[in-house]
Amino acid sequence: MNSPPVTELSDRARDIFRLVVESYIDSGQPVGSRTISKLSVLNLSPASIRNVMQDLEEAGLLSSPHTSAGRMPTETGLRLFVDGMMQVAEPSAAERAAIESRLSATGPIEEALTAATAALSGLSACAGLVLVPKREPVLRQFGFVPLSERQALAVLVGADGSVENRVVELPRGMTPAALNEAANYMSAVLTGQTLSEARVTVEREITQGRAALDAASGELIARGLALWSEDGAQRPVLIVRGQANLIDANAAEDLERVRQLLDELEGKEEIARLLDSARSGAATRIFIGSENKLFSLSGSSVIAAPYRGQDGRVVGVVGVIGPTRLNYARVVPMVDFTAQTLSRLIG
Missing domain, CATH: 3.30.450.40 (GAF domain)
Structure with missing residues (x-):
């Protein structure tokens, strides 16, 4: 239910609504018309206050947990109060x-x-x-553990001692020797870099033909670094x-x-x-x-x-x-x- 803007409430309704919300926030209990009559300087009878509270309930700003109980603000009412009526004070x-x-x-x-x-x-x-x-780990060591012909467990050790494991898909033609070659290359070249820095380094070395890697190893390294970076950003x-x-x-x-x-x-x-x-x-x-x-x-x-x-x-x-x-x-x-x-x- 859409609540009316604060400006559409009468002065009386606005004052009573504010008192109900503030009293409820203070006590955690539904607020009755008699309580409001004692709090306010409006010189209104409990019956008159009750009528206004009924109007506020019909507008979706207040609710009553029981027929005989007082009223409390709805979530819509709290939003109206927070956005349009709340008087914020600086921390003491x-x-x-x-x-x-x-x-x-x-x-x-x-x-x-x-x-x-x-x-x-x-x-x-x-x-x-x-x-x-989100803080990227500084890389210290890498390893690959074969799981099957098409998958390996990639292990990343951070300079802070943290260990990350990810299952990566292996490029076709990837041999155990090529896995070791990729791990040795990563540990030798990428140690001391963050993941994002390592990705830039690998892309640059492969593009410029300076990486002593075959195509499958280069693809595996790029794939593993991308997976680690993506997971870290989402965690x-x-x-x-x-x-x-x-x-x-x-x-x-x-x-x-x-x-x-x-x-x-x-x-x-x-x-x-x-x-x-x-x-x-x-x-x-x-x-x-x-x-x-x-x-x-x-x-x-x-x-x-x-x-x-x-x-x-x-x-x-x-x-x-x-x-x-x-x-x-x-x-x-x-x-x-x-x-x-x-x-x-x-x-």
Whole structure:
């Protein structure tokens, strides 16, 4: 259902809607007309407020879990609130100091990224997420293990000790001796290069006829490097911290939703793809509930912001995931500040 623009709501409806959303975000419970009458300075009776809330429900902005219960914002209502009514405040001095202190320690950038997720998780009472920049391994050693006449297991060892295995299709006429020749060539010529650098080197040497390889070996090397590069680009690295924060006092009433969310967090690749879609944005993005099919069952929200490297290009995304009733006005600037701090640290 398409919601009406904020400008089409009357002042009274807008004030009541804002109070319902803010009260729901604060308590996690449906909000009744009597509660709104005590909160507001509108001098309206509970009956009058109830009528306005009914109109907001018919507009698709509020819903009622039970006939006698109060009302809570729908995902459509939350989107309207976030886009058109939310008053965002800067992180407090204490929040900024907490984030900066966690990220200021010297060490590998991975440690800073892990610290960023922990800081966001602790401050937001959500789970912290960070999409790590895709880093190509520096190559140290290669090997090929024959599996059949048409397939071999290609083994790549990185300078950091990481080991990658891939099954590659062998060109016709590839002999065990040619496999060894290809492996020896790769180890001798390509050691110390990244995958992308190695691909350029191989293409240049083959084109210029300088590679001491037959056609089958050259084809195998090019095929193996292409496979490794493609797989690496499609395998984002995601760090998640603070899943326990998702099981709050209100979660006892909705354990199935929490279980579903925790299951979704186990599927890091899907979460990483969602965060990766925030790389193209210039600012913080907010995904609410079933707006993304990944969270259609758990009803969760993600707030994510890109962070940049030395050349100003986006290299990763940092954010949080939590229930749709999370405090957007507080968490959005917190995520944005963390992304800015990471950008300064990396840049």
